[in-house]
Each structure stands twice: as C-alpha cells, then as structure tokens.
Amino acid sequence: xxxxxxxxxxxxxxxxxxxxxxxxxxxxxxxxxxxxxxxxxxxxxxxxxxxxxxxxxxxxxxxxxxxxxxxxxxxxxxxxxxxxxxxxxxxxxxxxxxxxxxxxxxxxxxxxxxxxxxxxxxxxxxxxxxxxxxxxxxxxxxxxxxxxxxxxxxxxxxxxxxxxxxxxxxxxxxxxxxxxxxxxxxxxxxxxxxxxxxxxxxxxxxxxxxxxxxxxxxxxxxxxxxxxxxxxxxxxxxxxxxxxxxxxxxxxxxxxxxxxxxxxxxxxxxxxxxxxxxxxxxxxxxxxxxxxxxxxxxxxxxxxxxxxxxxxxxxxxxxxxxxxxxxxxxxxxxxxxxxxxxxxxxxxxxxxxxxxx
Ligand code: BGC
Numbered sequence: 135x136x137x138x139x140x141x142x143x144x145x146x147x148x149x150x151x152x153x154x155x156x157x158x159x160x161x162x163x164x165x166x167x168x169x170x171x172x173x174x175x176x177x178x179x180x181x182x183x184x185x186x187x188x189x190x191x192x193x194x195x196x197x198x199x200x201x202x203x204x205x206x207x208x209x210x211x212x213x214x215x216x217x218x219x220x221x222x223x224x225x226x227x228x229x230x231x232x233x234x235x236x237x238x239x240x241x242x243x244x245x246x247x248x249x250x251x252x253x254x255x256x257x258x259x260x261x262x263x264x265x266x267x268x269x270x271x272x273x274x275x276x277x278x279x280x281x282x283x284x285x286x287x288x289x290x291x292x293x294x295x296x297x298x299x300x301x302x303x304x305x306x307x308x309x310x311x312x313x314x315x316x317x318x319x320x321x322x323x324x325x326x327x328x329x330x331x332x333x334x335x336x337x338x339x340x341x342x343x344x345x346x347x348x349x350x351x352x353x354x355x356x357x358x359x360x361x362x363x364x365x366x367x368x369x370x371x372x373x374x375x376x377x378x379x380x381x382x383x384x385x386x387x388x389x390x391x392x393x394x395x396x397x398x399x400x401x402x403x404x405x406x407x408x409x410x411x412x413x414x415x416x417x418x419x420x421x422x423x424x425x426x427x428x429x430x431x432x433x434x435x436x437x438x439x440x441x442x443x444x445x446x447x448x449x450x451x452x453x454x455x456x457x458x459x460x461x462x463x464x465x466x467x468x469x470x471x472x473x474x475x476x477x478x479x480x481x482x483x484x485x486x487x488x489x490x491x
Pocket of ligand 1: 210211221353393394429431435454456
C-alpha cells in the first residue's frame with residue numbers, strides 16, 4: 135500500500151495471468167471521499183469506478199468483468215486504453231509520405247480501435263506515480279515498429295490520477311522514432327444508475343458541440359461536418375438519450391443509435407465537452423478534454439454479456455464518451471491531423487469529474 139501526501143491510497147491485488155505467465159494486478163486508487171477506481175495491467179483497463187449517489191450510496195458506474203478471462207474472451211473494449219488508432223480507418227489503409235500502410239480490417243471491412251491486438255489487449259507496466267494531486271498510476275507500453283501494421287516504435291505513457299476533488303484524470307502521451315499516426319483514447323462504458331440496473335435511455339446528456347461528423351453505412355465519415363441544429367444530434371442543452379435514439383434521422387439509423395463524433399473545439403485546449411446526469415440517483419459525470427472530438431456511443435452493440443456481480447449488459451446498458459480525433463482522419467485532409475513525427479510528443483488529457491445534484 136502506498137500513501138501519498140494527500141489522503142489518497144493505492145492498493146494492489148492479483149487479478150490473473152497473461153498467457154505468457156506475466157501476472158496481472160488490479161490496483162485500486164481511492165480518494166478522501168472514498169471514491170475509488172480499479173485498474174489492471176491488461177489493456178490498462180479501468181475495471182471499476184465507485185461513486186456515491188445523492189444520498190451517499192456508493193455503487194459502481196463502470197461496466198466490466200470480474201475476471202481477466204472474461205475481459206480476454208468478450209470485452210467490447212470496456213474501460214480500455216485504445217490505440218494506436220481509436221475508432222475507424224477506412225478500408226484499413228492510410229498513406230504517409232507516399233508509403234501505403236495496411237492495418238487489420240477487423241470491423242466490417244474497416245480498421246477499428248488499433249486492430250486485432252490493440253492497446254486494449256496488451257500488457258501495460260504499472261507503477262504508482264508520485265503526484266501531490268492525488269492517487270496516481272503510471273502505465274507504460276512500448277509498441278514496436280510495425281505492430282498491427284503501424285510504422286515507428288511508439289512509446290506510450292498513461293497517467294491515471296484520482297484527486298480529492300473527485301476528478302479522475304487520464305493523461306496520455308506518446309513519442310515515435312518514425313513518422314506515424316496516433317489517436318489514443320479511453321473507452322469506459324458508464325451507467326450512472328450504478329451496477330447497470332437498467333438501460334441508459336433516461337440519462338440526460340449535454341454535449342458542447344455545434345457540429346457532428348456524419349458517417350456512411352460503414353461508420354466511416356463522409357468528410358463533411360454537419361450542424362447539430364434541428365437534428366437529434368443537438369445536445370447543446372440537455373436531452374435524455376432515449377428522446378432521439380430511435381429517430382428516423384438517417385444518421386441515427388446508420389449508427390443504430392448514437393455512434394458518432396461530436397466536434398468539441400480546438401486541439402490541445404482543455405474544455406468542458408460533455409455532462410451526463412442520471413436523475414433518480416443524482417449522479418453526474420462531467421467530461422473535460424483537449425481533443426477536437428468526442429465519440430458518443432450508446433452501447434448499441436452490447437449483446438447481453440454477463441458482467442460484474444452477475445449483472446447482464448444488454449443493448450444500451452452503457453454509454454461511452456471517448457475524447458478523440460475524428461474517425462478516418464488519416465484519409466481526410468480537412469480533419470485535424472493525427473500525424474506524429476519523431477521529436478514531437480503527442481499529448482492528450484481527459485478528465486471525468488464525478489458529482490451529484
Ligand atoms: C465505437 C463503436 C464500436 C465500439 C466497440 C466504439 O468506440 O464507436 O462503433 O462498436 O466502440 O465496442
């Protein structure tokens with residue numbers, strides 16, 4: 135157990151073994167308000183987020199599994215670090231300086247979330263990280279040149295930090311020795327009711343975005359940005375998820391619900407991008423990020439996997455707010471660039487702040 139100058143603690147226990155015998159631990163970060171976050175070496179996965187409701191009842195608002203075997207067998211990226219490229223790349227192809235690279239077409243002919251063995255399935259080295267802001271872990275992974283078809287040795291560092299102000303900060307940085315692409319993100323599925331008691335359709339969502347990124351039937355962007363005005367994508371004021379999720383709007387139909395990127399603003403500037411609120415428990419999640427977009431995904435592909443404590447997760451029992459660059463950016467010259475060059479450092483920060491009202 136490590137105790138730092140704040141009142142934070144970190145505990146560590148065995149969670150399982152990789153197939154090569156490396157031991158996977160579960161670290162639990164807690165703050166002075168007894169909020170806690172569980173993290174494992176496999177995929178850098180956030181396995182639990184335990185927060186109070188407005189009456190002080192603590193429950194887990196993150197979807198996940200009790201065992202490493204379940205994560206390996208069925209996880210739809212629950213809580214994982216996603217890389218090298220979060221979201222889709224059209225036809226699994228992109229070109230850098232005239233060289234065409236091919237990456238796995240692991241999703242309906244498209245590349246999704248880093249390929250067959252993305253960062254959600256690798257072993258992350260974890261060590262407690264010295265921070266006077268709260269309980270913190272440093273996770274590192276060196277992705278070798280050519281891994282999953284991507285160029286360059288990519289050295290990745292993720293800091294998970296839980297503050298006494300009830301903020302969970304995720305700081306991701308990366309460097310490369312060859313020009314490459316990166317779009318690193320985090321993939322927690324939330325259900326603010328706690329222990330995923332029901333679907334998420336009565337949650338209220340606010341997204342601070344005037345535009346979204348329309349997609350084709352393969353969920354690859356058309357390349358244009360569209361105003362959210364007068365569409366079910368307008369969450370500039372709070373709306374329940376259920377209100378527009380079965381709309382006949384073509385984009386909602388293509389996404390089988392919400393599975394789109396909203397345009398949140400300038401790259402590198404930390405801003406409030408989203409608020410999710412669950413009225414019966416009063417739990418609220420506010421998201422800040424330095425990313426130009428956020429993927430709001432409403433668990434449309436969840437299929438009833440048996441999760442933690444025997445809780446089952448059918449369709450729409452969790453939602454994700456994944457701050458990231460736009461899908462297929464490597465093939466869309468007008469989208470903010472995802473190129474990382476030697477000598478540069480990729481950096482992204484996401485904050486999930488927990489409160490009640
Ligand atoms: C994507 C979905 C995908 C899901 C996989 C989300 O980030 O937007 O399209 O099915 O990840 O679990």
